[in-house]
Amino acid sequence: xxxxxxxxxxxxxSVGAHPVTGRPRRAEQDARAVELGxxxxxxxxxxxxxxxxxxxxxxxxxxxxxxxxxVLQQPLHADILPALGSYLGxxxxxxxxxxxxxxxxxxxxxxxxxxxxxxDWPLVVGLAEVESVKGGVAQVLQALPRGQRRRLxxxxxxxxxxxxxxxxxxxxxxxxxxxxxxxSQKVAVVEDMLLSEASMQTARPRPKRLKVIKAKxxxxxxxxxxxxxxxxxxxxxxxxPEQGAEAIFALxxxxxxxx
Amino acid sequence: xxxxxxxxxxxxxxxxxxxxxxxxxxxxxxxxxxxxxxIRGLAAMPRRYLVDLHHVVERDRYMSKTHVATAGxxxxxxxxxxxxxxxxxxxxxxxxxxxxxxxxxxxxALFVAKRRRNPPARLSTGAWNRLxxxxxxxxxxxxxxxxxxxxVIPADMGGWVVALILLIGVxxxxxxxxxxxxxxxxxxxxxxxxxxxxxxxxxxxFGGGRSTGLKALxxxxxxxxxxxxxxxxxxxxxxxxxDACVQCGKCEAVCPAFAAGQPLNPKKLIQDMVIGLAGGxxxxxxxxxxxxxxxxxxGGGPHQPIVSQEGKGLVGADTLWSCTTCRxxxxxxxxxIEHVDAIVDMRRHLxxxxxxxxxxxxxxxxxxxxxxxxxxFDPGGRLNWAADLNLPLMSEKKQADVLFWVGxxxxxxxxxxxxxxxxxxxxxxxxxxxxxxxxxxxxxDVARRLGxxxxxxxxxxxxxxxxxxxxxxxxxxxxxxxxxxxxNEYGELGGNYDVRHHSTYLGELIANQRLNLGxxxxxxxxxxxxxxxxxxxxxxxxxxxxxxxxxxxxxEMERSGFRSRCCGGGGGAPITDIPGKQRIPDMRMDxxxxxxxxxxxxxxxxxxxxxxxxxxPRPYVKDIAxxxxxxxxxxxxxxxxxxxxxxxxxx
Ligand code: SF4
Ligand code: SF4
Numbered sequence: 001x002x003x004x005x006x007x008x009x010x011x012x013x014s015v016g017a018h019p020v021t022g023r024p025r026r027a028e029q030d031a032r033a034v035e036l037g038x039x040x041x042x043x044x045x046x047x048x049x050x051x052x053x054x055x056x057x058x059x060x061x062x063x064x065x066x067x068x069x070x071v072l073q074q075p076l077h078a079d080i081l082p083a084l085g086s087y088l089g090x091x092x093x094x095x096x097x098x099x100x101x102x103x104x105x106x107x108x109x110x111x112x113x114x115x116x117x118x119x120d121w122p123l124v125v126g127l128a129e130v131e132s133v134k135g136g137v138a139q140v141l142q143a144l145p146r147g148q149r150r151r152l153x154x155x156x157x158x159x160x161x162x163x164x165x166x167x168x169x170x171x172x173x174x175x176x177x178x179x180x181x182x183x184s185q186k187v188a189v190v191e192d193m194l195l196s197e198a199s200m201q202t203a204r205p206r207p208k209r210l211k212v213i214k215a216k217x218x219x220x221x222x223x224x225x226x227x228x229x230x231x232x233x234x235x236x237x238x239x240x241p242e243q244g245a246e247a248i249f250a251l252x253x254x255x256x257x258x259x
Numbered sequence: 260x261x262x263x264x265x266x267x268x269x270x271x272x273x274x275x276x277x278x279x280x281x282x283x284x285x286x287x288x289x290x291x292x293x294x295x296x297x298i299r300g301l302a303a304m305p306r307r308y309l310v311d312l313h314h315v316v317e318r319d320r321y322m323s324k325t326h327v328a329t330a331g332x333x334x335x336x337x338x339x340x341x342x343x344x345x346x347x348x349x350x351x352x353x354x355x356x357x358x359x360x361x362x363x364x365x366x367x368a369l370f371v372a373k374r375r376r377n378p379p380a381r382l383s384t385g386a387w388n389r390l391x392x393x394x395x396x397x398x399x400x401x402x403x404x405x406x407x408x409x410x411v412i413p414a415d416m417g418g419w420v421v422a423l424i425l426l427i428g429v430x431x432x433x434x435x436x437x438x439x440x441x442x443x444x445x446x447x448x449x450x451x452x453x454x455x456x457x458x459x460x461x462x463x464x465f466g467g468g469r470s471t472g473l474k475a476l477x478x479x480x481x482x483x484x485x486x487x488x489x490x491x492x493x494x495x496x497x498x499x500x501x502d503a504c505v506q507c508g509k510c511e512a513v514c515p516a517f518a519a520g521q522p523l524n525p526k527k528l529i530q531d532m533v534i535g536l537a538g539g540x541x542x543x544x545x546x547x548x549x550x551x552x553x554x555x556x557x558g559g560g561p562h563q564p565i566v567s568q569e570g571k572g573l574v575g576a577d578t579l580w581s582c583t584t585c586r587x588x589x590x591x592x593x594x595x596i597e598h599v600d601a602i603v604d605m606r607r608h609l610x611x612x613x614x615x616x617x618x619x620x621x622x623x624x625x626x627x628x629x630x631x632x633x634x635x636f637d638p639g640g641r642l643n644w645a646a647d648l649n650l651p652l653m654s655e656k657k658q659a660d661v662l663f664w665v666g667x668x669x670x671x672x673x674x675x676x677x678x679x680x681x682x683x684x685x686x687x688x689x690x691x692x693x694x695x696x697x698x699x700x701x702x703x704d705v706a707r708r709l710g711x712x713x714x715x716x717x718x719x720x721x722x723x724x725x726x727x728x729x730x731x732x733x734x735x736x737x738x739x740x741x742x743x744x745x746x747n748e749y750g751e752l753g754g755n756y757d758v759r760h761h762s763t764y765l766g767e768l769i770a771n772q773r774l775n776l777g778x779x780x781x782x783x784x785x786x787x788x789x790x791x792x793x794x795x796x797x798x799x800x801x802x803x804x805x806x807x808x809x810x811x812x813x814x815e816m817e818r819s820g821f822r823s824r825c826c827g828g829g830g831g832a833p834i835t836d837i838p839g840k841q842r843i844p845d846m847r848m849d850x851x852x853x854x855x856x857x858x859x860x861x862x863x864x865x866x867x868x869x870x871x872x873x874x875x876p877r878p879y880v881k882d883i884a885x886x887x888x889x890x891x892x893x894x895x896x897x898x899x900x901x902x903x904x905x906x907x908x909x910x
Contacts, residue, residue, distance in 0.1 A: 020629065020636075020638075021629055021630050021637070023629050025628075063614060064614070065614070170614060170621075171610075171614035171615065171624075172614060174711070174714075175485045175612040178478075
């Protein structure tokens with residue numbers, strides 16, 4: 001789609017961390033959100049960050065060809081949601097783009113949901129492409145697993161999160177990154193209640209179910225490797241809630257989740 | 260009649276020429292400032308021309324003799340002509356001198372004409388084919404009009420018709436030689452060339468010196484456009500340098516990218532810069548185009564972007580990204596034009612301002628920023644290749660005679676064999692060495708050549724900071740790219756070191772009899788000169804001496820030494836990967852096969868990777884360090900046991 005100058009697009013960006021070295025950088029998914037935003041609104045894309053305007057890593061987004069970014073000044077452990085919500089609510093933003101999950105901090109992936117809830121806007125998860133915007137309604141493609149796409153019609157304004165199905169971010173150039181302005185704004189700070197009492201713990205990789213392949217021939221192994229990982233299970237229809245609960249209970253037992 | 264018309268003609272031509280010179284100077288002055296000593300440069304110019312430039316031209320004997328006769332004859336004839344015909348000083352002796360000069364020039368011009376009869380493809384035609392005729396016309400007509408002055412024939416011989424014919428001849432010759440000199444004919448090379456020599460941006464190249472390091476970009480002025488976007492973003496003496504090109508095509512003939520059919524021709528590139536300088540398009544360019552890019556579609560002006568993001572622009576970005584920075588063109592250029600500087604200047608703009616480094620370029624730069632190596636490997640694994648070698652670390656020893664700079668080859672399994680071989684040799688010779696280990700980072704070579712000066716300077720500064728913590732006498736490395744950057748490019752950022760290639764160091768160890776070596780037993784061997792060792796650092800002998808010391812008689816390739824052909828691995832070319840008709844390493848492998856050698860000795864991890872990427876059957880590829888390690892006789896060298904016993908006493 002051609003840059004749509006009248007569409008007011010905001011991209012929420014965060015400071016990321018390189019997976020190997022942990023060095024601060026532009027976050028991969030947020031950069032994709034910016035890329036999508038640049039394709040939609042060109043130079044009119046509005047960059048928004050809640051955090052520290054001194055973070056040099058933010059310049060990585062400016063290097064994609066944007067002159068400035070608004071930074072809502074927030075300390076490290078603040079709950080940034082109210083600040084973002086009230087800022088966005090007061091603007092005429094029509095589309096708010098964000099990554100699915102932050103690379104540092106809590107990284108819960110909840111921000112798009114909570115933000116949409118607070119603004120009372122619809123949320124599109126896994127936005128891959130905006131095909132058109134007509135009469136206050138956007139036609140978009142939502143990414144589903146295994147390369148599938150679902151076409152949706154969403155009324156403006158809405159929040160959309162992007163993941164790695166969105167187009168890859170363009171290179172960040174040093175010159176514009178240095179020249180770009182980080183416009184810091186003082187806003188109210190709300191303490192994050194959860195963070196103030198909970199403690200952080202390094203994440204462990206989730207356990208994965210081992211796939212036992214009993215294939216004897218190469219062809220069978222090939223089939224097993226390329227087969228669509230079937231979700232299995234069955235669809236229960238027209239049953240009472242009690243029957244449903246029984247079925248779930250039985251399954252959990254069978255899977256040894258409950259003993 | 261001639262006596263009246265000739266002075267008018269000559270002085271008018273001279274006046275128009277001066278006007279043209281002024282215009283040309285103002286064109287050059289549109290460029291950015293560049294501090295060069297103007298007067299001292301002019302004073303040094305004759306020597307630079309007669310010695311340094313001639314040294315390059317001398318490689319082509321035919322042309323050097325031809326040029327001496329033609330140019331010498333012309334300069335002499337022009338001066339005498341002004342005195343004799345301009346000021347009317349009809350002295351017999353001067354007359355004879357002028358006759359002599361025109362004869363000399365005429366003979367030279369005949370040879371020029373001969374070369375032009377079946378010109379090799381690298382030469383430009385068009386106006387350049389007119390030049391010998393103009394030279395002949397100039398010398399012949401002045402010969403005839405000078406005959407009466409010398410008293411050979413009476414002054415009034417011939418009459419009106421002859422005088423008219425002569426006048427036309429003189430006018431033709433004078434306009435080509437004088438007007439063309441400053442208004443853009445082939446003779447422009449004489450005017451611009453002389454000044455280019457005087458105000459060259461790398462004066463160190465004259466007098467047998469070498470200057471190959473790229474010049475640092477000032478990153479602290481974020482409001483200035485970084486790199487070269489428009490022709491006027493070059494420094495004024497770079498613009499002047501482009502104007503000096505004689506379109507001899509020597510650069511084109513040696514360019515590996517051109518030969519591989521990639522869209523680059525260094526001669527055309529320089530001419531395109533001239534077009535940009537004055538404004539226009541390339542329709543009248545009379546040489547080989549960029550392979551696959553038709554003439555007449557590209558054009559520009561002094562204030563228009565060279566690489567256009569929308570339209571065609573002056574030059575396509577692919578042209579700039581095809582260059583391997585092998586410097587073969589610079590080495591061959593008789594006018595000492597700096598192609599590589601210009602290409603990197605333009606790449607800097609594409610990377611630092613446009614963010615349009617092609618193909619894997621952006622990923623590699625991101626990796627360098629985030630992990631200090633182009634592959635994006637965990638920097639903590641930088642020393643894994645030596646896990647069992649117990650390498651002395653600088654952080655523990657604090658000082659050593661030799662700092663072994665490992666390079667990014669540490670992450671490459673093939674190159675690890677070379678590194679391990681070199682370590683075994685160092686140990687056998689009892690060298691007091693240490694490595695930086697995890698404190699080492701990519702040297703910044705690739706980042707810089709991809710135009711990312713910011714990442715280069717970041718890496719360089721951190722490397723310099725690490726190096727400054729320790730005491731050592733010499734840095735030794737197996738990677739010519741690191742060698743070049745550490746030796747020639749860190750200086751500007753505050754790091755000055757004595758850096759040697761491992762072949763140089765091996766040569767010293769052998770000369771000092773610190774190694775006990777057998778003789779090479781495999782088959783015949785040829786040697787490939789890496790660009791960054793040879794042309795960039797002038798080291799041609801050491802590798803050959805080392806090979807000789809282990810009983811190898813190198814079967815030289817036709818293109819070796821300073822004429823060595825690039826392996827295709829430099830300048831980030833494998834990363835930007837611009838398609839051509841064939842691959843550069845395949846062409847070089849053909850050169851290697853031509854010698855009939857069973858093995859090619861190399862001294863660079865890039866060359867190794869490029870050659871091993873050529874499909875078999877092909878000669879084996881081995882680094883010099885591996886060849887030496889293969890014949891190492893692990894007998895205690897006296898010196899080594901001495902240091903051992905010293906150490907024992909301390910306990
Ligand atoms: S750049 Fe140098 S080598 Fe190339 S054509 Fe011009 S003068 Fe000749
Ligand atoms: S440096 Fe090498 S590849 Fe680049 S233009 Fe010159 S000859 Fe061609």
